[in-house]
Amino acid sequence: MKKTIIYSTLLCCSVLTAQTTVKGSVFEDLNQNGKRDKKEKGILNVAVTNGREVVLTDKKGNYELPLQGDAVIAVIKPTGYKIQANADNIPQFYYNYKPEGSPKSKFEGVAPTGKLPESVDFPLVSQKETDDFTALIFGDPQPYNLDEIDFFTRGIVAEVEGIKNIPFGLSMGDLVGNDLSLFNPYIQAVKKVGIPWYNLLGNHDLNFDAKADNLADETYEAHFGPANYAFNYGKVHFIVLDDVLYPDPRDHEGYWGGFTEEQMKFIENDLKVVPKDHLIVLAFHIPLSEPDSKDDSFRDEDRQKLFELLKDFPNTLSLSAHTHMQRQDFLGKKEGWLQEKPHHHYNIGTTSGDWYSGKLDEKGIPISVMRDGTPKGYAFIHFSGNQYNVDYKVAGKPENYQMKVFAPKVVAKGKHTKSGVFVNFFMGSKKDKVAYRVDQGEWKDMDYAEVQDPSYVELVYEWELSEVLMPGKRSSDPEKSTHVWRGEIPSNLSLGTHTIEIKATDMFGKTHTANTSYRIDKVK
Incomplete structure (x- = not known):
């Protein structure tokens, strides 16, 4: 009887541990087969996150994180290493853990993942990274149908297809226009650029039948991974965030710009392991800035909490899209910024322009100039150490058309x-x-x-x-x-x-x- 009790207790503890802890390793994948072979060593001091806590791997490359229910486990790419992308050029830096799968929704989410593996491992490939590099940024592709996917493909993607010397790209949300079945056609379009491509969540990428904010990104997660993540390249640390609160916590209708408590903890924990002299680039869909005094598009206390977390980082930049216009904002003490040098927030013009409107060009593609007179296009952000500069490229025009x-x-x-x-x-x-x-x-x-x-x-x-x-x-x-x-x-x-x-x-x-x-x- 005594032995049975001890065995039962151990079994109970084992189950409890399996349910509340995820373990794994980050290793150098020398033969690039995605599996850890005997001669492949773990990598020290690589950050791994469950979307809230952030831990560093030990000298053997091992990590351990707490789990509470469904989660996405993600490695934070360190400088000098590459995350392998899948056949669609989407970096595979994450593991979706949803034992029962996503709740039933109009658009499918993550399929049931079943039992948590004994080890959730992340393969990295060593690569040479210089401190000087360029990222390609797309604002709001936002196609509402396959015709607009075609406009996006021929009018934007075709210009940069096969581009060289660009290590990665990023789309700034509103990847599609409400119809989440268009995620796959969008992916196939962007795949043609030919480089690893990151994405973030916009207000038109949501599961609108979700009853809670943490369930509004299930279909997005099934296609792209976590809606909140980070990665490093050179001396730049990128933090990508879902800043769409849905349903709006004020009246449970529509959406509002802001962050959840869990996101704020993720940012706080992530920044603890980032050198203070690195450039911090934050990317999200809805702008931080509220240029109109009557505007209440972003929850003020969340902006202030973010600024407090950034106060010891002298080099920062934030990016957004959403407005289908282009503007540069410089946020200072009046806006709650806690440093002498104002914070630059770049609200990027969109690849869809004014929602694919306007006259048709010689290819039958809408010229789609935005309401502020900015033509549709995309941005190149050039990084040099912890400094940056930006070029906006108008679609269909020479580079010097500014x-x-x-x-x-x-x-x-x-x-x-x-x-x-x-x-x-x-x-x-x-x-x-x-x-x-x-x-x-x-x-x-x-x-x-x-x-x-x-x-x-x-x-x-x-x-x-x-x-x-x-x-x-x-x-x-x-x-x-x-x-x-x-x-x-x-x-x-x-x-x-x-x-x-x-x-x-x-x-x-x-x-x-x-x-x-x-x-x-x-x-x-």
């Missing part, structure tokens, strides 16, 4: 005109300098103006004024842009054509140029 100039075609000789020359500098912010000159005369600074881009207004009015139905769909109404400048048009010059040159210097010290012309005629 601004749109709007000016009158003709003005009256010697007559004062209310017309002006407007420049939409797509990557610009209020901090930048834009100058112009006429006929190679003196350079003059242009005036920053938060107004609607007249070039975009013209595109919208074309739909209203057309007497025949135009192919495609009407663009959205214009919004004020945060990167427009205005200059006066001189009318006291000689009759004939005059050239206007534009010179813009961005926040990284790079100079961009453009030009246009106008004509001066005599009043008849």
Whole structure:
């Protein structure tokens, strides 16, 4: 009887341990077969997470983490190692643990994983990484149907297919537009870029029939892994987060920007093992910034908690998409930032532009200019150590196409005109300098103006004024842009054509140029 009790107790403890602890190792996969062979050694000091706690591997590469119910176990890629990607170029840095699978939903989630393996191991492959590298960033592909998958594939992916010297890419959420059955067509499209591709969750990627926030990403997890994770490359530490609270905790309808308590603990624990001199790049879908005083798109206390966690890291950058516009925000003490140097938040323009609207180009693809006048496109972020700079690439245009100039075609000789020359500098912010000159005369600074881009207004009015139905769909109404400048048009010059040159210097010290012309005629 005594032996039976002891055995039963041990068995009970064993089951309890199996249910509450996950163990495994991180090892160098020398032959790249995804399995740990006898001669393959563990790797010391690699971070592994359960989505809340973060632990480092010991000298044998072993780790142990607590588990409470369903979880996604993920390795945090260390600098100098590669995560193997699957056939669809999605990095396999995670293990989904859902013994019973995801709850029933309109769109399938994770299939039942059954019993937890005795060891959840993560293979890494050694690779040479320089401190200078470039990441490719897509904002909101957001196709609502297969036609829009085709627009995305031909209009965006085709431009970067087979790109070289880019170690990875990242899509900034709204991978699809509510129909989660489009995840696979989206994956097949992005696969063509030919590089490892990370993703994050947007408000149009949710299981909308979920009754709790922690169940709203089940289909996403089945396709892409955890909605919260991190990785290192060079001297940059990337933290990717789901900042969509759904259902909205205020009224249980719609969504709200913010983080859960579990996410905040993950960020806190993750940052404990990151060197203070590294650049911290945070990526999430909904912007941190609330430029309009009436805007309440992000929970204030979560932003403040995040800022407190970042206060000892002097080099930071955060990225978002969501708005289908492009802007640069610099968050300072007024916004709760706890350092002297403001925090740069880059709200990236989208690959879908204005939701695949507007006239069709010569390939039958919507031009889809965004409401602030930014053309659809994508970003290259260039890293050098813990510093960075950004280039925005307009889809279908040369790399040097960085601004749109709007000016009158003709003005009256010697007559004062209310017309002006407007420049939409797509990557610009209020901090930048834009100058112009006429006929190679003196350079003059242009005036920053938060107004609607007249070039975009013209595109919208074309739909209203057309007497025949135009192919495609009407663009959205214009919004004020945060990167427009205005200059006066001189009318006291000689009759004939005059050239206007534009010179813009961005926040990284790079100079961009453009030009246009106008004509001066005599009043008849």
